[in-house]
Amino acid sequence: MRPDARGYFGDFGGRFVPEVLIAALGELEIAMEAAFADPAFWLEYETILQHFVGRPSPVYRADRYAAGISSVPFALKREDLNHTGAHKINNTVGQALLARRMGKRRIIAETGAGQHGVATATVGAKFGIPVDVYMGALDVERQALNVYIMNLLGANVHAVSGGTRTLKDATNEAFRQWAARVEDTFYVIGSVVGAHPYPYMVREFQKIIGIEARRQCLEQFGRLPTDVVACVGGGSNAIGIFAGFIDDAAVRLWGVEAAGEGLESGRTAAALGAGSVGVLHGSRSYLLQTERGQVQDTHSISAGLDYPGVGPEHAFLKQSGRATYVPVTDDEALDAFFAFARAEGIVPALESAHAIAFARTLARERSKDDLILVNLSGRGDKDINQVRELRR
Ligand SMILES: Cc1ncc(COP(=O)(O)O)c(C=O)c1O
DSSP states (O other): OOOOTTSEETTEEOOOOOHHHHHHHHHHHHHHHHHHTOHHHHHHHHHHIIIIIOOSOOEEEOOTTTTTTOOOOEEEEEGGGSTTSBTHHHHHHHHHHHHHHTTOSEEEEEESSSHHHHHHHHHHHHHTOOEEEEEEHHHHHHTHHHHHHHHHTTOEEEEEOSTTSSHHHHHHHHHHHHHHTTTTEEEEOOSSOSSTTHHHHHHHHHTHHHHHHHHHHHHHHSSOOSEEEEEESSSHHHHHHHHTTTTOTTSEEEEEEEEETOTTSSOOOOHHHHOEEEEETTEEEEEOBOTTSOBOOOOOSSGGGOOSBOOHHHHHHHHHTSEEEEEEEHHHHHHHHHHHHHHHSOOBOHHHHHHHHHHHHHHTTOOTTOOEEEEEOBBSGGGHHHHHHHTO
């Protein structure tokens, strides 16, 4: 589905930004439409994804994790095997190509887990465009390895110390920096959030996940999955894999949000499960807010899911009933992290561990005639120090 002319998916989306950014978003939209209509643009994007990123990422059957619970076949879309270790690189390649096409001389980005920051620093180095990354000071601590890698790749990382010192605050700062230098700066947003056209544009760069996965399931299993499961922070890996199956009405789509310490605990990051409709970072969607409309502080064990909002297309998919959104707590995700590593020989990102945790619950309700496909959005190297501290 395309958003309407004003950038809405049903009731959600739009362009709620200060005047100075309206023109910048208009300029971006025109450049994006021209690029999307240009086969040479997509050819270059696909060539880079193939030779630099390592696509197509495999779909891999991994039955040991759910064994003993169910005989349902279990498959993983291996975005963890991408260069830089997560799905984020698909999107940054696309946006960096656009930045170059638009003649922008500087790239800025926000990052939570650091995966988007690393992916942006990577394409900045590859295309020779200087990169400034904004990151919450708490995430700078939690994701020290990724900060080091970003610096190694030549990016400047700015620790943002306001608010909860996490992704929301980093995003606020990136918007401020963009407004201050719109003429020469391209803002690479890391998820399907922000003002139109970002949610649509980022989905178009991430839908490669779902297009590949659909083809691979048909080739390898001779059928489509019955269930597709992905974690939801802002929602880009989920919308990317959902996009491949959205027209297959029989395929159930599951988005897994970070419940943190529980939906009712007040320490959560589940915008669809515990939030309400409002405006955040330029678009209308679900977000965690107080009764007075202030953005609520969030919590998740996983930096990449620790965001108070969610992309507008997910709000629409929830409203229409096409996708179902479920919560997974910190403890459940951590248990899944260990169980999955032992069973499959793959250390998942803590974000992905949320999807894996729910998929095992779902497996109880499924049989050998079904097929559960989980988007393994990233690998867990970045989380090892944090997990080691938690389980000490
Ligand atoms: C490995 C991984 N998975 C998932 C996410 C969540 O982002 P999104 O919901 O946009 O896929 C992140 C964000 O940093 C991530 O690093």
